[in-house]
Amino acid sequence: MSTVADDEPDANTSDTRGEGWFGRHQKGAWIAAGATVVAALIAALVPVLASSGDDNNAVVSTPSPAASMSGSAPTTTPVPSQTPSPSTTAAGSQLWQGALLLDTTAKDLDAVPPEPVGYADEGDVYMLLNNEMSGWNGTLIAQWTGPGDLPGLQDCSNVVGTLGSTDKVKLTKKTVLCVRTSDRNIARLKVSALGAGGALESRATFDAVIWKAG
Incomplete structure (x- = not known):
């Protein structure tokens, strides 16, 4: 057990x-x-x-x-205009000088340079037949007859102030004109060439100087 x-x-x-x-x-x-x-x-x-x-x-x-800075836009200096503007030119200074051709289309002598404008309110002088020139739009013209040198600004201003008129002027190869424009600027126009068309001629070339009104 x-x-x-x-x-x-x-x-x-x-x-x-x-x-x-x-x-x-x-x-x-x-x-x-x-x-x-x-x-x-x-x-x-x-x-x-x-x-x-x-x-x-x-x-x-x-x-x-x-x-x-290299990525920024370059700074530019504006270049002044080489042509004087009549509105900014000092009184008594020369506005324009050069050869001026006139025909039967009125030209604006207050423009720089003078330009054809037809018979609008800006027109100053224009040619007629038989080598005659006339003023327009209140422009006055006087013929310079003084001796010596060509008239300057003051001489032309004086003669046009006393003898200036709106009558037409007969041109010759020796004609010198003083003009007061519609803007009251003063111009001296000396005939440099006349056309040979006789009584039918309506073109003339001038040695021109235009001064700002004083």
Whole structure:
């Protein structure tokens, strides 16, 4: 009887062995799961730390003042006009000088240079047949007969102020005229060439000087 009792397995011993096996496997599973979580956290933190390091080492490029200025538009200085304007020219100064061709189309002597305008309000002088010239739009004409040199501004201003009229003037190759324009500027017209058409001629060329009204 004692022999049979000794051969039976001890229940306490069997239970203890079963619990040890299960405990060891359960502990291994928890360790593996913990290692997986730690590995995942490390994998997530590495890019963040690397990006932070790159930001700290980044170099900010600031454009230099010279580079900014090189892209700006260049400053230009306006070039003044070489032709004086009648509205800005000082009184008594010369507006224009040159060869003036007259025909039957009235010309504006106040323009710079004088230009044909027909019989509009800006017209001053024009030619007639038989080498005659006439004024227009209140323009006065006086023939210079004084000795010596050609008349200047003051001489022409004086003679046209006393002898000037709107009557037509017969031209010769020696004719010198003083004219007060519709804008009251003063002109000196010296005949330099007449046409050879006789009574039918209506063209003449003058050496002209025009002064701003004083």
